[in-house]
Amino acid sequence: MARTKATCPKQPQDQPNYRASLKDFLERSDKPFSVTTINPRKRKRSGVDTALRAETDLFVPRLSVAYEIQPATNWDSLKRYKKFAVGSESIAVGECILVKHDMSQDDPRVDPLGQWKARVLEVRALDSEHVYIRVAWLNRPEDLVGGRQPHHGKNELIPTNQLDIIDAMTVNGGLDLVQWDESNDENSMPGIDEYFWRQTYDYANTKTFSKLPKMCRDRKPQNPDEMILQCESQKCRKWMHVDCIVKDAVQRANRExxxxGKAVKIKKRASVASFALEPTPPATAIAREDGYTAEFFVRGSPDGPDDTPSEVTKIVVTDAEGEQRTEHVTCFFCHEPIEPTIST
Known part of the structure; x- marks a missing residue:
């Protein structure tokens, strides 16, 4: 029996004129592709049984999501790549990017604060002029439900499973993003200029945030841009917000x-400014209430070349008449005086 050679069916992009028609499709729209995430529960109730794709590379398993792309045939016809170029910079799948939010601006200086942020999940292209990136958005706290909260850091981003497909021309470059695992006291804090994440938001399914560790007696999360301190007692070792400490000091002064039965006198500002003969180090945290001011000073801080650091960690309470008293820092929980280990 004679053998016959199997003939592979032609792919759409190999067919005559298909590449030209695909190029025409891409150029007819500023946004030729759309991504829709599918909640498995709603899909089951609706009885829809379409072939769905799955995305599992989204920082944590809770963000894994099903989705579909329209038009799927045109998307699948584009060639898949592991990386793409932005100027001289090469960006790979899995890395994070800065995305222009205003294409009318052509300033060569890239301000990261003014850019959208996203993670690259897939790269497809017809040619060097038609490159498309499937991304998951990294949201700022103010862009999500509830908005920015006191515990959010300046450079904090929140990964989501909100998917999108964007033109590579909108990408302004790469973004370094670090994870901050605050559950381990030995882990280093994010740098002052580092973008970081510690929490996720399930945009596609539950519309919920992952939980953050809470501390201090107000049971609120830590803001990494603000100082906290830890009780040194081995039986305690609890963390406290420095802001809570100074607020407590000023409230205790008012209660006292x-x-x-004393009235709080308000001292008017002198018409001629007076100058301290000795430099006073700036306080780490300050609270004011009803004529009293409480300031928190950290031993050895500030430590700049022109600074006079504080010799001890202390609280200084000043009344409306300018009289001061110094207090030891004590733990909210075990009430032991502490010379704390400071975390900033």
């Missing part, structure tokens, strides 16, 4: 005044 109320118990003694």
């Amino acid at each position: 005044t109320a118990r003694k």
